[in-house]
Amino acid sequence: MEKKAPENGEFSFASNTPRSTGRKGLPKIQTQDHNKKANDVCHDDSGTPVKAKTIDELHSLQRKKSAPTTPIKGTQGAFTALSEEERHKQQLQSISASLASLTRETGPKLVKGDPARKGEGQQIAHHHHITPTLSASDSALKFTHILYNLSPAELYEQAIKYEKGSFITSTGALATLSGAKTGRSPRDKRVVRDETTEEDLWWGKGSPNIEMDEHTFMVNRERAVDYLNSLEKVFVNDQFLNWDPEHRIKVRIVSARAYHSLFMHNMCIRPTLEELEDFGTPDFTIYNAGQFPCNRYTHYMTSSTSIDINLARKEMVILGTQYAGEMKKGLFGVMHYLMPKRQILSLHSGCNMGKDGDVALFFGLSGTGKTTLSTDHNRYLIGDDEHCWSENGVSNIEGGCYAKCIDLSREKEPDIWNAIKFGTVLENVVFDEHTREVDYIDKSVTENTRAAYPIEYIPNAKIPCVGPHPKNVILLACDAFGVLPPVSKLSLAQTMYHFISGYTALVAGTEDGIKEPQATFSACFGAAFIMMHPTKYAAMLAEKMQKHGATGWLVNTGWSGGSYGSGNRIKLAYTRRIIDAIHSGCLLNAKYKKTEVFGLEIPTEIEGVPSEILDPVNTWSDENAYKDTQLKLAGLFKKNFEVFANYKIGKDSMLKEEILAAGPNY
Numbered sequence: 001m002e003k004k005a006p007e008n009g010e011f012s013f014a015s016n017t018p019r020s021t022g023r024k025g026l027p028k029i030q031t032q033d034h035n036k037k038a039n040d041v042c043h044d045d046s047g048t049p050v051k052a053k054t055i056d057e058l059h060s061l062q063r064k065k066s067a068p069t070t071p072i073k074g075t076q077g078a079f080t081a082l083s084e085e086e087r088h089k090q091q092l093q094s095i096s097a098s099l100a101s102l103t104r105e106t107g108p109k110l111v112k113g114d115p116a117r118k119g120e121g122q123q124i125a126h127h128h129h130i131t132p133t134l135s136a137s138d139s140a141l142k143f144t145h146i147l148y149n150l151s152p153a154e155l156y157e158q159a160i161k162y163e164k165g166s167f168i169t170s171t172g173a174l175a176t177l178s179g180a181k182t183g184r185s186p187r188d189k190r191v192v193r194d195e196t197t198e199e200d201l202w203w204g205k206g207s208p209n210i211e212m213d214e215h216t217f218m219v220n221r222e223r224a225v226d227y228l229n230s231l232e233k234v235f236v237n238d239q240f241l242n243w244d245p246e247h248r249i250k251v252r253i254v255s256a257r258a259y260h261s262l263f264m265h266n267m268c269i270r271p272t273l274e275e276l277e278d279f280g281t282p283d284f285t286i287y288n289a290g291q292f293p294c295n296r297y298t299h300y301m302t303s304s305t306s307i308d309i310n311l312a313r314k315e316m317v318i319l320g321t322q323y324a325g326e327m328k329k330g331l332f333g334v335m336h337y338l339m340p341k342r343q344i345l346s347l348h349s350g351c352n353m354g355k356d357g358d359v360a361l362f363f364g365l366s367g368t369g370k371t372t373l374s375t376d377h378n379r380y381l382i383g384d385d386e387h388c389w390s391e392n393g394v395s396n397i398e399g400g401c402y403a404k405c406i407d408l409s410r411e412k413e414p415d416i417w418n419a420i421k422f423g424t425v426l427e428n429v430v431f432d433e434h435t436r437e438v439d440y441i442d443k444s445v446t447e448n449t450r451a452a453y454p455i456e457y458i459p460n461a462k463i464p465c466v467g468p469h470p471k472n473v474i475l476l477a478c479d480a481f482g483v484l485p486p487v488s489k490l491s492l493a494q495t496m497y498h499f500i501s502g503y504t505a506l507v508a509g510t511e512d513g514i515k516e517p518q519a520t521f522s523a524c525f526g527a528a529f530i531m532m533h534p535t536k537y538a539a540m541l542a543e544k545m546q547k548h549g550a551t552g553w554l555v556n557t558g559w560s561g562g563s564y565g566s567g568n569r570i571k572l573a574y575t576r577r578i579i580d581a582i583h584s585g586c587l588l589n590a591k592y593k594k595t596e597v598f599g600l601e602i603p604t605e606i607e608g609v610p611s612e613i614l615d616p617v618n619t620w621s622d623e624n625a626y627k628d629t630q631l632k633l634a635g636l637f638k639k640n641f642e643v644f645a646n647y648k649i650g651k652d653s654m655l656k657e658e659i660l661a662a663g664p665n666y
């Protein structure tokens with residue numbers, strides 16, 4: 001840029017435009033003067049000027065192109081000849097095929113990259129799009145931009161720019177809203193019933209699989225795909241499930257929100273660049289059109305929300321709910337089908353490992369402590385929610401954790417607290433408008449506030465997330481009746497009885513004073529996600545526990561000293577000491593006594609836990625009230641188990657009698 005020497009000691013703009021020299025009035029301003037000694041005049045920078053002529057050019061200097069995707073496995077490979085462009089084209093073709101409407105000829109025209117960055121050196125080159133052929137809709141006349149496996153930083157920008165309710169919190173997490181739904185909608189889940197699934201899956205009373213036919217699935221699929229293709233841009237994630245390399249599943253998630261893409265980035269296993277190059281065709285695809293409702297006039301629909309699984313097509317469609325957990329748990333359902341077919345047990349459990357390689361599984365319904373207790377500073381975290389148990393040992397299905405945040409405290413759950421940082425999705429929390437500090441106590445949006453973070457945000461995560469066969473199987477129940485002991489050692493039959501029962505008791509809305517605890521029984525501690533009959537999973541668990549000599553435990557993380565309203569929730573610190581004693585092996589050989597009614601073996605002492613709380617009868621001020629409540633709960637257990645009484649569990653029919661006998665007796 002041309003520099004003008006000062007004429008009279010005044011400052012002047014260095015400018016290409018006609019000089020202001022000679023104009024009277026305003027003083028001339030100059031910012032740089034190379035002819036004078038630097039310290040003669042006041043100026044704000046002495047460096048060389050930037051190599052840009054325009055602001056746009058300047059901005060383009062900020063962004064370095066990502067390192068070229070890994071040069072493909074050296075020189076010996078047969079298919080190494082693919083150019084970067086060819087690879088790119090194949091990728092877009094694969095995505096176009098995913099998004100193809102089945103009533104039209106082709107997939108949509110796709111372009112990689114953010115439409116807002118057109119002309120900024122982005123890859124919008126026309127030779128990358130797929131040439132359209134005959135098309136029956138105007139959507140064929142437009143491009144759909146594909147935001148493919150964006151990084152967390154890019155997704156933050158997309159969310160903040162385009163999604164209302166997205167904010168950066170004081171610790172760097174992305175606070176977001178999931179819309180009208182802040183939890184899953186199990187009653188809106190549908191599974192296509194065809195010849196195969198008719199035989200394989202669990203249908204009817206108690207089953208989570210509500211049927212739909214293939215045609216209706218296609219109606220909803222078309223609705224979702226049309227909605228997604230009508231958008232200017234969609235997000236595509238190509239990722240993996242299951243850390244066991246032999247049984248890894250490739251999943252593709254097509255979604256309309258950066259929130260959904262970041263959530264799945266965190267929750268699924270993130271591919272390396274090499275793995276992404278060779279990704280190929282996914283094993284399962286999710287079409288998340290959650291902002292768009294299903295059509296209530298469609299057969300089988302009972303609301304404007306529908307979550308549809310078609311195992312034959314390997315597809316899932318989401319309409320009418322933006323709650324991201326639907327994607328996570330939808331895929332979990334798929335794993336509950338695919339894995340047992342390979343003799344691998346899929347489990348709704350957390351999992352961690354001690355320094356000596358002792359593995360523990362933590363089963364339990366929502367809110368019972370899987371995430372809280374598997375995240376243990378003294379142990380390696382394998383995973384917090386979904387696992388497989390195969391001949392090779394255990395493996396996490398996911399690449400991230402999904403922690404409940406209500407009443408989260410730095411003191412009680414430091415590792416989870418510290419994981420809520422840049423990259424973490426924070427759903428439906430309330431924060432200070434100015435400081436952006438999150439108020440974890442606030443339930444204004446929902447009680448089900450959640451944080452989704454990559455597992456490596458937990459400092460002692462075990463990566464890869466696999467481990468040897470479990471030594472302890474811990475069944476968690478949050479018993480709001482306050483009658484189950486804080487810990488009991490279970491026989492194998494008792495473990496099966498409680499695993500099939502899947503008990504917890506929570507307290508529904510607490511607005512108008514004290515409410516009765518609500519008992520929930522959910523087979524395998526996850527009836528909402530299993531696909532086959534519960535006894536199928538139970539038999540596999542029994543067989544594996546027996547074979548590998550695992551011990552079962554029942555831990556009450558709920559009430560002590562009375563039911564909800566009079567007693568209190570057992571202190572997390574005590575539960576942690578109990579869990580420590582299980583891990584260390586101390587509890588295996590402790591002194592035990594047997595409780596009445598439930599017939600549970602309870603220890604008389606545990607280090608760090610007041611002995612009097614170990615037998616709940618001691619903690620109730622009214623012993624009769626305790627006995628009545630215990631009988632009441634036992635009755636609920638019995639009633640729930642009736643439907644299973646006629647099922648044989650595994651090949652051993654002896655086991656059936658034993659399991660029945662392992663329930664409450666009174």
Ligand SMILES: Nc1ncnc2c1ncn2[C@@H]1O[C@H](COP(=O)(O)OP(=O)(O)OP(=O)(O)O)[C@@H](O)[C@H]1O
Binds near residue numbers: 372557572
């Ligand atoms: N004694 C206790 N043991 C375990 N958790 C406790 C205890 N007391 C209070 N809590 C709280 O209970 C909640 C347990 O939730 P957690 O996220 O671990 O559930 P989860 O089993 O992982 O459920 P989901 O499958 O829905 O993720 C946490 O908010 C935790 O702080």
Ligand SMILES: O=C([O-])CC(=O)C(=O)O
Binds near residue numbers: 184325
């Ligand atoms: O799926 C969800 O929304 C949360 C969860 O882990 C569960 O409910 O088990």
Ligand SMILES: [Ca+2]
Binds near residue numbers: 370384385
């Ligand atoms: Ca959890």
Ligand SMILES: [Mn+2]
Binds near residue numbers: 366
């Ligand atoms: Mn869960």
